Each structure stands twice: as C-alpha cells, then as structure tokens.
Amino acid sequence: MSAPPAPPMPRTAGSAAEAYRLEGELPMVEQPAVPFVEIETVRAREFIPAAKEAFGALIAEQGQAKLIRPTFNWAGRNSLFPLHWGLACCAIEFASAFSARWDSERFGIVPRSSPRQCDLMIVNGTVTWKVAHKLITLYEQMPEPKWVIAMGNCATGGGPFRTAYSVVPGVDKLVPVDVYIAGCPPRPEAMIDGILRLEELIRERRE
Amino acid sequence: MQSDDVARTVAAQIGERFLGLEPFPRTAGRLRFRSEAALPLFHTVKEQLGFHHLSMVGGIDWVTHREVFYVVWSDDRRQYLLLSADLPAAAPHIESAASVWPAANWHERETWELVDIQFDHHPDLRHLLLPDGYEAHPLLRSFQLHEPEELEVKQRSV
Amino acid sequence: MWINMGPQHPMTHGLWNLRVKIDGELITDCDPEMGYLHRGIEKISEDRHYNEVITLMDRTCYVAGFAWEHLYVLAAEEALHIQPPERAEYLRTLCEEFQRIGSHLMWYAAFVQDIGLMSPFLYGMRDRDLVLDLFQSYTGARMTYEYMRVGGVRNDLPPGFTGHARKVLDWLSDRFVEYDRLCLGSDIFRKRCDGLGVLSAADCVATGVTGPMLRSAGVKRDVRRDRPYAAYPQLDFDVAVADGADVTARYLVRMEEMRQSVRLLRQVLDWLDHHPGPVLADRLPRWLGAPYAPVGKEEYVLKRNYPKGVGFSSIEEPHGEAQAYVVNEGSEHPYRVKFRSPVFANLSATRHYLVGYRVADIPPIMGSVDICVGEVDR
Numbered sequence: 001m002s003a004p005p006a007p008p009m010p011r012t013a014g015s016a017a018e019a020y021r022l023e024g025e026l027p028m029v030e031q032p033a034v035p036f037v038e039i040e041t042v043r044a045r046e047f048i049p050a051a052k053e054a055f056g057a058l059i060a061e062q063g064q065a066k067l068i069r070p071t072f073n074w075a076g077r078n079s080l081f082p083l084h085w086g087l088a089c090c091a092i093e094f095a096s097a098f099s100a101r102w103d104s105e106r107f108g109i110v111p112r113s114s115p116r117q118c119d120l121m122i123v124n125g126t127v128t129w130k131v132a133h134k135l136i137t138l139y140e141q142m143p144e145p146k147w148v149i150a151m152g153n154c155a156t157g158g159g160p161f162r163t164a165y166s167v168v169p170g171v172d173k174l175v176p177v178d179v180y181i182a183g184c185p186p187r188p189e190a191m192i193d194g195i196l197r198l199e200e201l202i203r204e205r206r207e
Numbered sequence: 208m209q210s211d212d213v214a215r216t217v218a219a220q221i222g223e224r225f226l227g228l229e230p231f232p233r234t235a236g237r238l239r240f241r242s243e244a245a246l247p248l249f250h251t252v253k254e255q256l257g258f259h260h261l262s263m264v265g266g267i268d269w270v271t272h273r274e275v276f277y278v279v280w281s282d283d284r285r286q287y288l289l290l291s292a293d294l295p296a297a298a299p300h301i302e303s304a305a306s307v308w309p310a311a312n313w314h315e316r317e318t319w320e321l322v323d324i325q326f327d328h329h330p331d332l333r334h335l336l337l338p339d340g341y342e343a344h345p346l347l348r349s350f351q352l353h354e355p356e357e358l359e360v361k362q363r364s365v
Numbered sequence: 366m367w368i369n370m371g372p373q374h375p376m377t378h379g380l381w382n383l384r385v386k387i388d389g390e391l392i393t394d395c396d397p398e399m400g401y402l403h404r405g406i407e408k409i410s411e412d413r414h415y416n417e418v419i420t421l422m423d424r425t426c427y428v429a430g431f432a433w434e435h436l437y438v439l440a441a442e443e444a445l446h447i448q449p450p451e452r453a454e455y456l457r458t459l460c461e462e463f464q465r466i467g468s469h470l471m472w473y474a475a476f477v478q479d480i481g482l483m484s485p486f487l488y489g490m491r492d493r494d495l496v497l498d499l500f501q502s503y504t505g506a507r508m509t510y511e512y513m514r515v516g517g518v519r520n521d522l523p524p525g526f527t528g529h530a531r532k533v534l535d536w537l538s539d540r541f542v543e544y545d546r547l548c549l550g551s552d553i554f555r556k557r558c559d560g561l562g563v564l565s566a567a568d569c570v571a572t573g574v575t576g577p578m579l580r581s582a583g584v585k586r587d588v589r590r591d592r593p594y595a596a597y598p599q600l601d602f603d604v605a606v607a608d609g610a611d612v613t614a615r616y617l618v619r620m621e622e623m624r625q626s627v628r629l630l631r632q633v634l635d636w637l638d639h640h641p642g643p644v645l646a647d648r649l650p651r652w653l654g655a656p657y658a659p660v661g662k663e664e665y666v667l668k669r670n671y672p673k674g675v676g677f678s679s680i681e682e683p684h685g686e687a688q689a690y691v692v693n694e695g696s697e698h699p700y701r702v703k704f705r706s707p708v709f710a711n712l713s714a715t716r717h718y719l720v721g722y723r724v725a726d727i728p729p730i731m732g733s734v735d736i737c738v739g740e741v742d743r
Binding site: 083084085086087088089091092093095096099100101113115125126128130131134138160161163164165166167184185187 | 372373374375378379380400401402403404405406408409412420421424427428471474475486487490491494507508509738739
C-alpha cells in the first residue's frame with residue numbers, strides 16, 4: 001500500500017484564534033486585561049526545604065491539628081484525577097471538556113486510565129445491570145478519599161431509558177454520589193461547574 | 208423485470224415451499240418461504256441470484272406466530288431483497304444462515320436472545336447483548352416494561 | 366492466554382470488552398464481548414409514539430445523532446405513508462453531511478490520539494466544535510438534536526445560516542490539508558498504521574462489513590449512490606475509495622469522505638438559498654406527537670384503524686450502512702422497530718482483521734474501525 005505523500009501547506013496557516021473568529025458574528029465582550037503575576041521559580045531540590053520552612057512557621061503559629069486537614073483538602077481539590085472511561089453520550093461531552101475550547105486541565109483535572117491513580121469517578125452515561133458490578137469494582141479500586149459525580153440524566157435517574165429492562169435507574173443505587181449534574185447530555189460548562197461544586201464540598205470536608 | 212427472475216429461480220429450486228414474492232417499495236421484493244426450505248433458499252439466493260451481502264436478520268413476535276426476516280443486498284442488481292418466514296409460536300426454530308453468510312453469526316445471536324428464535328446448527332449461539340444467564344426474551348410482546356418506582360413498590364410488598 | 370481489554374480500557378472508546386488470546390505478543394484469537402450499553406432501545410420504542418422515538422435515536426449513536434434520526438424518520442414515513450416536502454429533504458441532507466464531518470472529526474481526534482499524537486486530538490475537537498456550533502444555531506443542542514420529524518423537520522434555518530456555514534466549510538477544507546500533513550507526513554503515524562489490520566474485499570463482503578472499512582478495500586459501495594434517498598439523487602459527489610484495506614487506507618477514505626461532504630454541502634447550501642418553502646408536511650396525523658400514555662393506563666391509547674404498513678430504510682451513516690425496519694400495525698406506537706448497526710457488523714469481523722498482529726497493534730486497528738458502542742448495543 002503506497003499512500004500519497006504529504007500534501008503542501010494550505011493557503012491559510014491554522015491557529016485557534018482564527019478558528020474562533022468564525023463564530024465572531026455575535027458581539028464579543030471586551031475582556032479587561034488580566035495583570036500578569038510574577039511567580040518566583042524554585043528548583044526542585046530547593047522546593048522541599050522552602051516548603052518545610054514555610055509550613056514549620058505556619059504550624060508554630062496555628063498548631064498542627066488545625067492545619068493538616070485544610071492543607072490536604074487544598075491539595076486534593078486542586079488536583080482531581082477523574083477516571084478515564086466513557087459510558088455513553090456524556091462521555092463525548094466529557095472529552096469535549098478536555099479539548100482546546102474548555103480546557104479542563106486549567107482546574108487541575110487530568111483523566112487517568114487506571115482507577116488506582118484516581119480520586120474522582122465521573123459516571124458519564126447510562127449504567128446497565130451488565131456493567132454494574134464492574135463499576136463497583138472500579139470504585140472499590142480507587143484509593144480513599146474518593147468522590148463520585150453522576151453526570152447526566154441517565155446516571156442521575158435512568159434518563160429516557162429508565163423504563164428499560166437493562167438499565168440501572170440512577171447510579172446512586174450502586175455507589176454513593178456527591179454531585180449530580182443535570183442535562184442530556186450536560187454541556188462541558190455544566191460538567192466543569194459540577195466539578196467546581198465538588199471542590200467546594202472538599203473544601204468543607206473535615207473528619 | 209428483475210423481480211420475475213428472482214421468483215422464477217427460487218420457485219424452480221424450492222418448489223411449493225416458496226410462498227410468493229410480495230412487492231416492497233424500492234427493493235426487489237419481500238420473498239416469503241416456508242422455514243424448512245431455509246438452507247436451499249439461502250444457497251439459491253446467494254449463489255444463483257448474486258445476493259452476496261447479508262445486511263440484517265431480525266425477528267418479530269406476532270403473538271400467534273413469530274416472523275424471522277433477512278435483508279440481503281446484491282452488488283450487481285443494486286437492490287435489496289427481503290426474505291421472511293413464519294415460525295410457530297411454540298418452539299420456533301430455523302436453520303442458521305451462518306454457513307452461507309458468515310455475517311449472520313452475530314445477528315442471529317441477537318435475534319435468539321431478544322426474540323427467542325432458535326437457530327439450528329449455529330456455530331456459537333450464546334448471549335451477546337444481555338448478561339449470561341439472562342432467561343427472559345425482552346422483545347416478546349408478553350415482556351412488560353415498568354417505571355422503576357413501580358418495581359420498587361412491588362419488591363417491597365413481596 | 367486470554368486477556369481482557371475492557372470494559373474500562375483506554376483503547377475501547379466506550380464500553381465493550383475485547384478478549385484476546387495471545388501467544389507472546391502475537392494475537393491468535395479474539396472474542397469481543399458486547400452488551401455493556403444495551404439500553405433496550407428497540408423495546409422502549411414499542412412504548413413510544415412515532416415522534417418520541419426520535420429522542421432515543423439521538424442517543425443510539427451519540428456521535429452521529431442526525432444520521433440515526435434520518436434513518437428512523439425515513440423508515441417511519443414509509444410505514445405511515447407520509448411524504449416530506451422537498452426543502453425538508455435538503456435540510457436532512459444538510460444535517461447528515463455536517464454530521465458526517467462531525468463524526469469523522471471525532472474519530473480523527475480519538476484515533477490519532479491512540480497512535481500517540483496528542484495535538485491532533487485538540488485540532489479535531491476544535492474543528493468539530495465549529496460544526497456543533499452550527500447545529501446549535503438551528504436545533505438548540507450540541508449532540509442530541511430531536512430536530513427531524515416524521516413528515517419533515519422541526520424548524521427552518523435561522524437567517525444568515527448559509528453564509529456562516531460556508532465560512533466554516535472554507536475553514537474546514539483548509540484544515541483537512543493540515544491534517545494530512547500532520548499524519549501522512551509523520552513517521553510515527555506511518556509506522557504504526559501502514560499494512561495493519563488488513564481485511565480484503567472478499568472478507569468484507571462475507572462478514573457484512575460496510576462503510577469506510579469496505580471502501581478502503583477498493584469496493585465502490587455507498588448507499589447514497591446505490592440506493593439514493595433524500596436529496597442525494599440531485600447532488601454530485603464521488604464515492605471515496607482507497608486500496609490497501611489497512612489502517613492508512615481507512616484514514617484516507619475518511620479524509621476523502623469529509624472533502625466530498627464539503628462538496629455536497631456547498632451544493633445543498635446553494636439550493637437552500639434559492640428555494641424557500643415549507644419544511645413540515647401538512648395533513649399529518651395529530652397522534653404523531655400525542656402525549657405519552659401514562660403507564661398502567663393503556664386504555665388511554667385509542668385503538669383506531671390507521672392504514673398499516675412496513676417501512677424499510679437504508680442510509681450511509683458515517684460508520685457504514687445502517688438500516689431500519691419499522692412495522693406499523695395501525696396504532697399510535699410502532700409495533701416493532703429493528704435497526705441494523707454498521708459497527709455491529711464491523712465488530713463481528715474482528716477475528717478477520719486482528720488475528721496475526723501484535724498486541725501493540727490493537728489500538729490503531731480498533732481505532733480505525735471507528736466504534737460507537739451506543740449503536741452496537743442499542
């Protein structure tokens with residue numbers, strides 16, 4: 001099989017800015033310029049002593065017991081790793097949320113393929129009885145602390161398929177759910193909003 | 208014109224087990240046959256009439272009896288042909304088409320588990336879409352759907 | 366040794382389980398296990414009114430919702446003896462061709478990511494969003510449209526749509542050149558794709574494989590040409606074919622199909638500009654959109670004697686040849702709805718194009734099949 005050679009470059013060079021200019025028919029709101037924050041860069045081997053010093057000072061000031069949980073929650077909620085798996089329609093919007101337009105990685109959300117690396121399970125689609133025990137296995141393999149988001153109407157309550165013989169009417173019959181996102185399917189904005197709501201829940205987490 | 212040719216060839220091959228060729232819009236027609244003539248009919252349709260491509264196998268539960276239908280396509284004629292046979296409601300069975308068209312394999316597995324039609328001499332007749340051990344056949348008319356709340360109430364009362 | 370790849374595996378792109386038997390790195394046998402997304406759509410349809418089934422069709426194949434709406438609507442119209450107006454047929458063609466581009470871009474994004482190139486995922490999704498924006502402007506939804514109706518479509522296009530759509534087409538046809546440079550010019554891509562997953566034309570026909578996989582084996586078969594429907598008889602296009610029947614050939618076929626879709630869409634947009642008219646047939650039976658009968662109150666459904674009929678339709682879906690069979694027994698609900706999913710048939714032939722290759726070849730080969738589990742399991 002001899003595929004043709006690579007063609008020459010197109011007339012216009014592509015850039016994301018140009019792609020979005022196409023939808024510029026609608027009046028766009030002028031965004032104020034965001035001031036650039038200078039960040040002091042430290043080398044990896046300098047980071048740990050610097051962090052130790054800073055935390056030592058904080059612990060001396062506030063006490064260890066008071067500080068550990070908020071620090072832990074702060075780190076946890078800013079690096080949520082959802083499980084990378086697609087159940088149904090919502091999985092496509094889940095994937096869209098990681099594309100250039102929405103870019104969920106801004107919020108520290110990076111999908112991982114192994115449940116042992118994840119702390120968030122986004123149930124993005126219809127759950128059938130055939131996959132129910134596999135879903136529970138995956139949930140059990142995730143390390144604590146872990147959260148579950150039911151994305152879309154099917155995961156919330158069966159959606160349009162609630163009367164079907166093979167569909168679990170809501171994933172909360174199987175695993176505890178923290179946040180429900182409505183929509184069929186929810187837009188990527190809604191998914192990001194759901195994750196931000198979950199971050200609020202994590203902020204208040206004690207125990 | 209072409210449809211006459213189909214009816215003539217099939218009638219010559221399977222005799223009175225050929226029940227007629229009904230007109231069907233934008234296809235070569237809907238060919239009705241007795242289920243015991245399945246295998247000779249499949250060979251005739253594929254090898255003599257040139258319908259090499261099996262597209263779909265499906266079943267319908269008519270309560271009094273079941274119907275199994277096949278959709279085949281011929282590249283030379285550029286036409287579909289529908290084959291359909293009536294089966295008794297009690298223990299419906301028909302010869303598998305998988306030895307003639309290998310494409311029939313999965314379609315027949317699906318029809319078996321959803322509409323409960325037994326395919327004799329099928330190479331691998333087991334559950335495809337439903338979990339193993341599922342005993343009901345959901346696409347029968349006697350199979351009822353329920354709202355989930357309704358089911359919960361029933362389970363509690365039992 | 367048998368190993369399970371799935372149901373949760375980065376290769377699967379959906380819920381299914383590929384069981385492969387391996388001897389070292391060599392695949393000696395395989396057995397796909399389906400049904401993890403079986404939602405009983407054919408059964409639920411028997412409980413819905415004719416127009417309510419369209420809701421389920423969007424969710425059957427979630428990357429090509431319009432194609433499945435079109436498939437069902439064509440079969441239902443044949444069963445109910447309804448003729449849609451001409452403008453509706455052109456609008457449906459518009460939807461289906463844009464959906465083909467959208468679906469192939471989604472495939473491109475997912476497939477090239479499997480091979481190891483990350484940036485094409487971002488490019489593919491970026492350009493797919495432009496197509497979805499167009500859908501959103503006249504249906505209000507990005508993926509689940511519920512736009513087509515038995516007897517036509519729901520509403521006409523908004524003013525200024527065709528000009529905007531032409532700009533998107535210009536943008537896209539330039540991007541296809543870039544995609545080709547990115548993939549065909551990449552050594553990684555060529556080494557991982559050339560000569561893999563070969564399925565000869567004879568095997569394709571025997572196992573029921575259709576769509577880009579069949580055309581990549583050099584067979585010029587396309588329902589849009591062989592059994593034209595909607596507005597396709599009036600439109601001019603070429604059937605994309607390639608030889609080689611391997612992963613690269615499937616890539617080439619899909620890319621060429623997108624170019625042909627652009628060509629078709631320009632003709633459709635020109636027609637739509639100059640032929641205003643109704644988009645929904647008049648004299649539709651009122652019960653097409655009647656409310657859903659409450660469960661347990663089936664007597665609410667009036668048993669009237671409508672003319673009976675059987676409808677059969679076949680369309681060229683982005684994944685291959687899809688078919689629908691709708692039986693109308695004279696009540697408000699279809700008596701039986703049966704669908705033929707192209708991916709279902711393409712997956713049933715797995716043994717023919719996986720055995721003999723290495724485990725590391727599975728992601729490119731299965732990626733080139735373009736799997737949408739929703740329509741396989743239904």
